[in-house]
Amino acid sequence: xxxxxxxxxxxxxxxxxxxxxxxxxxxxxxxxxxxxxxxxxxxxxxxxxxxxxxxxxxxxxxxxxxxxxxxxxxxxxxxxxxxxxxxxxxxxxxxxxxxxxxxxxxxxxxxxxxxxxxxxxxxxxxxxxxxxxxxxxxxxxxxxxxxxxxxxxxxxxxxxxxxxxx
Amino acid sequence: xxxxxxxxxxxxxxxxxxxxxxxxxxxxxxxxxxxxxxxxxxxxxxxxxxxxxxxxxxxxxxxxxxxxxxxxxxxxxxxxxxx
Numbered sequence: 493x494x495x496x497x498x499x500x501x502x503x504x505x506x507x508x509x510x511x512x513x514x515x516x517x518x519x520x521x522x523x524x525x526x527x528x529x530x531x532x533x534x535x536x537x538x539x540x541x542x543x544x545x546x547x548x549x550x551x552x553x554x555x556x557x558x559x560x561x562x563x564x565x566x567x568x569x570x571x572x573x574x575x576x577x578x579x580x581x582x583x584x585x586x587x588x589x590x591x592x593x594x595x596x597x598x599x600x601x602x603x604x605x606x607x608x609x610x611x612x613x614x615x616x617x618x619x620x621x622x623x624x625x626x627x628x629x630x631x632x633x634x635x636x637x638x639x640x641x642x643x644x645x646x647x648x649x650x651x652x653x654x655x656x657x658x
Numbered sequence: 659x660x661x662x663x664x665x666x667x668x669x670x671x672x673x674x675x676x677x678x679x680x681x682x683x684x685x686x687x688x689x690x691x692x693x694x695x696x697x698x699x700x701x702x703x704x705x706x707x708x709x710x711x712x713x714x715x716x717x718x719x720x721x722x723x724x725x726x727x728x729x730x731x732x733x734x735x736x737x738x739x740x741x
Contacts, residue, residue: 549662549665549666552660552662553662553666586684586687587684589680589684590677590680593673593676593677596672596673596676597669597670597672597673600668600669600672600673601665601666601669604665604668604669605662605665608661608665641672641676644676644680645676645679645680645683647680648679648680648683648684648687649683649687
């Protein structure tokens with residue numbers, strides 16, 4: 493019971509903690525945008541980038557390098573448009589947050605591919621390694637997907653007064 | 659089912675759940691905003707009522723003064739008439 497109480501206290505503390513004047517969600521979203529842009533660029537330069545576990549899932553779905561690059565650029569552009577609109581306070585609609593969802597789908601796919609590779613103990617290109625090795629390797633993408641989801645949920649609160657439309 | 663199919667389906671499912679939570683949060687926020695707006699309006703009206711009450715008190719005291727003045731003048735008039 494005391495343990496649960498402590499967890500509750502920590503949860504409340506975590507909720508109220510603010511380590512900087514400005515919110516950190518934008519950095520997570522910006523990081524994900526950059527990640528997808530770099531993945532798209534690397535894939536455009538060399539098709540072998542598609543052997544990476546995080547990208548292989550898109551190859552399986554689209555079966556075409558061009559469409560994978562287009563998809564990666566599309567999701568990052570959608571999220572960038574959202575940040576741009578929020579930054580300039582134009583179209584301050586809460587519904588704009590849904591522009592973040594394509595990128596969340598992309599990140600979730602990569603994270604799931606990482607989890608799958610960890611479970612079956614081999615990378616998407618067929619290289620067999622221990623679950624601990626693959627799990628450690630794929631953890632950044634999995635955590636990025638989780639953090640991005642949290643950032644998406646946070647964006648439902650407008651940082652400024654709404655103009656009444658949502 | 660191929661692994662990539664269930665990965666894609668579960669990712670879509672996660673996004674749908676996230677979207678639902680976002681909509682729910684937006685509705686809650688809208689209610690909160692409306693409640694705050696109403697509270698602000700109530701506070702404003704209360705201030706206005708107080709202001710009017712003060713004005714009524716002032717007018718009442720003025721009426722009392724004028725009534726006293728009127729009574730005094732009437733008394734004076736009655737005195738003049740008696741003479």
